[in-house]
Amino acid sequence: MESPGLAALFNLPREGMVALHCMHNGWLVMLAFIVATAAGFTTLGITERMVHARRRRGRLTWGVLGALCMAGGIWSLHFLCMLAFRAPIPIHYTLPATLASLIIALITAALTMFTLNKPALPLRRYVVSAVCIGLGISAMHYSGMLSIVSPASQHYDPRLFVLSLILAVAASLVILLLAMHFRRRTTSRQRLLKLGASALVALAILSMHFTGMHAMTLVVPEGTPLELQPANDTLQLGLSIGLVTLMIVVISLGAAWTNRKLQSKERDLRRVNALLRKLDHAQASLKKAAHHDALTNLLNRRGFNALFAEKLEEHSEQHRDMAVMFLDIDHFKRINDSLGHDAGDELLQVIAQRIRSAVREGDAIARFGGDEFCILASLEQQDDARLLAQRVMQTMKEPIALAGRSMVMTTSIGISLFPQDGDACDELLKHADMALYQSKGSGRNHFTFFSERLRSKASFELELEEDLRKALARDEGLQLFYQPIVDLRSGRTTKLEALVRWQHPQHGMLSPDRFIGIAEANGFITELDGWVLRRACQDVARFQARGHPPLIVTVNCSALNLAHEQLPDEVDQALRQSGLQPQMLELEVTENALMSNINRAISLLQEIRQLGVSLAIDDFGTGYSSLAYLKRLPINTVKIDRSFIQDLAATEEDRQIIQAILAMAHALRLQVVAEGVETQEQVSFLRDQGCDFMQGFLFCRPLPMAQLESFLAERPELPLPLSGQISLV
Known part of the structure; x- marks a missing residue:
């Protein structure tokens, strides 16, 4: 026996040699195909594990395992097909050449895994890698052929030889592209595709192998005894190699599957941890939103x-x-x-x-x-x-x-x-x-x-609030006092201003400045104003019913009540219940109350004016009204605030202000009432300037209705100084 190796020439000898007719064991070829398919499927799965390994050591471990699995599959396919080869001469295999082919397979598989561990590469790099891997597979194949020891010599068809190299390179390119495609996370459907791709790759490598085998022709000298060799030992060896390789592949596949499950659980755990972190963040955000002001980012x-x-x-x-x-x-x-x-x-x-x-x-x-x-x-x-x-x-x-x-x-x-x-x-x-x-x-x-003084004050105001609510609910303690308003031309009382007082059971008679603010601050000023309006209409109606001359009663309306939409209805109801004629009622509103919401105030006042009720601006001169607004207001009277009257004799500015107010009001055909008149000098100046009405302590302090009737009966007319009697200039 001799081992001639690869023939130096690719041409068959023409004389003295006989070409042998060879065949293959179909069962071993089928086993080789199954082993290669399983190895390919396992290698694709290991590639996926390698790419998604988080640590470098893990990627290296999976890369080595994948290289072993791939090399084992390719080498097993080649060696099983070699064992399936049947010739009419004795054939043996040398151990060094067989080991050399296995080492080449390992190197080729390592190069493949190294390439697959890289990110996406340009097509040129894939082609270069495929050429290297394909040549490696071819080298493994032909080095395996060198391990054949037999009486025959090997001769190769150059065209089929080149074709086998091309098939090896093409198979390598397919392996790389499929592996790059399937290394992403796969679904059940993609696993079936991966299995089909593995079978396709195994078929491609098998085609390369048989193309190489078909390129080879064994020739022996004429006269060499030919006899088909028994296949028992070869079949057993092939089955043993195939089973061992399949076991290795199954173990690798099981390791890959187990790792995939562990990684899946790890991903689920990371996902749960991520959700928990998001939940903690959301809870922190909600806590911050619940405890912080969104506008200023301060605590709420x-x-x-x-x-x-x-x-x-x-x-x-x-x-x-x-x-x-x-x-x-x-x-x-x-x-x-x-x-x-x-x-x-x-x-x-x-x-x-x-x-x-x-x-x-x-x-x-x-x-x-x-x-x-x-x-x-x-x-x-x-x-x-x-x-x-x-x-x-x-x-x-x-x-x-x-x-x-x-x-x-x-x-x-x-x-x-x-x-x-x-x-x-x-x-x-x-x-x-x-x-x-x-x-x-x-x-x-x-x-x-x-301080404790503030506590006492707050306690006192709280007590007054409770008592005032009870007084309104029970109609107890509240009283109306009336102050005459005198016509400067005749000296007769033609109007009365209704002023509320409160006879408190513990604190005695309280003036409005002690409890009006409490009613406004605690939301029942509307109830208090309504009580004053109804009582004033009733008192004046009874006063006239007893045969007294008709008098106009003026009732104050708070700023808060002026924004109350039901105010016109309440006025109308108070007039109807008391029987008082609308022209006998005048409603007073302060200048500042009007200016706080002028448009709404004008609308309400117009509704009240349509009832026939007169309207007056109280404390005129202390607010921010203008002539433009004054023209729009449906009013009849302006009342000059007492602060301009008090220093009339000593202050030239106050006299000029009063003259201006009188001129402006009369130009708008409005009547003027001067409040807080206390001296004859003030009366004389106001009469000389054409003021229409006045009221103050000089004539009469506020009195209950019973005392006011006696006062008016005794003094139907008040003596007034003659015009020009006293000069204030």
């Missing part, structure tokens, strides 16, 4: 209360002082009314930033809503609260550019201290609010510390 009331409770407990344990400061922006409503709510929101953001810059690190700031803010500050010494309040007020006074304007805002502050003013959150907040209310009531733009 809920967040402040939670923090306040923690701070209070901490300061109580450490015996430290703390200040609670309520802030309210002075006249903030004017910004919303004049510039709009967007400008108001922008202003609130600027104010929040300024407050934040004025407080110290560790102090808490909250916006409770609207223009109301609250500061929680730790105190090292008692004067820290005063200094902080002054710093905040000074910061607020800096000009603010808003909607093309430069404006200066001020703030009122109320302060309560822990533990002096309370040891509970609600108590401290309530006391700070009382102090803020005092600051606003004292002219605004300053701060006030809570």
Whole structure:
């Protein structure tokens, strides 16, 4: 026996040699195909695992396993097909050449896995890699052919030899492209496609192998005994190799499947962790939204209360002082009314930033809503609260550019201290609010510390509120006093102004300035105004029914009631129930009440005027009305505020103002009433200037209706100074 190796020439000898007719065992070829398909499928799965491995060590491990699986599959296909080869001469295989073909297969498979571990490559790189891998597969095949030891020599057809190389390169390119395609996450349908692709690759390599085998011709010298060799040993060896290879492939496939399941669980776990992180983030966002103001990003009331409770407990344990400061922006409503709510929101953001810059690190700031803010500050010494309040007020006074304007805002502050003013959150907040209310009531733009006096005042006002509600509900204690309004031309009383008084069971007779503000602040001024209107109409109707001359009664209407849409109906109902003629009723509204909502006020007053009721502007000259608005108002009378009358004798400016008001009112055909007349000099000046009516203590103080009847019976006319009798110039 000899091992001639690859023939140096590709031409068959012409004389003295016999070409052998060879065949293959179909079962071993089928086994080789199955082994190659399984190996290809497993290799594609391992490629997927390698690409998605998160660590470099994992990718290397999967790459080595994939190379072993691929090399084993290709080499097993080749060797099983070699064992399936049947010739009429004895054939053996040398171990060194067989091992060499296995090593070449391993190197080729390693190159394949190295290429597949890269990201997407240009087609040129794929072609180069395919050529290298294809030549490697061919080298494995032909080195395996070199392991054949037999009496025959091998001769190759050059065309089929080249074709086998081309098929090897084409199969390699198909392997790379399919592997790159299937290395992504696969579904059940794609696994079936992957199995089909593996069978296609196995068929391509098998075609390359048989093309190479078909290119080979075995020749022996003439006279060589020919006899087909038994296949028992070869078949057993082939089956053993195939089974071992299949076991290796199955184990690799099982490892890949197990890893895929583990990775799937790991991905699920990462997904769950990601969802948990998103949930935590969402909870944090919701918590922030629930505890922070969206406009200023400060704490809201809920967040402040939670923090306040923690701070209070901490300061109580450490015996430290703390200040609670309520802030309210002075006249903030004017910004919303004049510039709009967007400008108001922008202003609130600027104010929040300024407050934040004025407080110290560790102090808490909250916006409770609207223009109301609250500061929680730790105190090292008692004067820290005063200094902080002054710093905040000074910061607020800096000009603010808003909607093309430069404006200066001020703030009122109320302060309560822990533990002096309370040891509970609600108590401290309530006391700070009382102090803020005092600051606003004292002219605004300053701060006030809570004191027991404020507590007593608040308690007193709360008591008055409860008692006033009971008085209205039971119609007890409230009384109407009437002050005459005198006609300056005749000296006769032609009008009465109804003024409410309250006979309190503990505090005696209370004037309106003691309880009107309470009614307005607590939302039942409409009920009080309605009671005054009904009682005044009833009293004057009875007065006339007893034979007295008809008198016009004037009733005050608060600013809040002027915005009440049902006001015309209430006036009409009061007239109908009392039987008083509409021309005997005059409704007084203050100038500031009219200007707060002029368009709505004009509409309501026109409805009341259509009933036949007269209308008057009270406290004229103290507000912001203009001649343009005055022309639009359906009024009959203006009343000059008492502040212009008091210093009439000494102040030239007040005399000029009165002259201007009289001239303007008479030009608009309006009657004029002067309030607060107390001296004959004032009467003389007003009569000389053509004033129509006057009222004041000079003639009569407000009296109950019973006493007023006696007074008017005794003095039907009041003596007036002659024109020009007293000069005020």
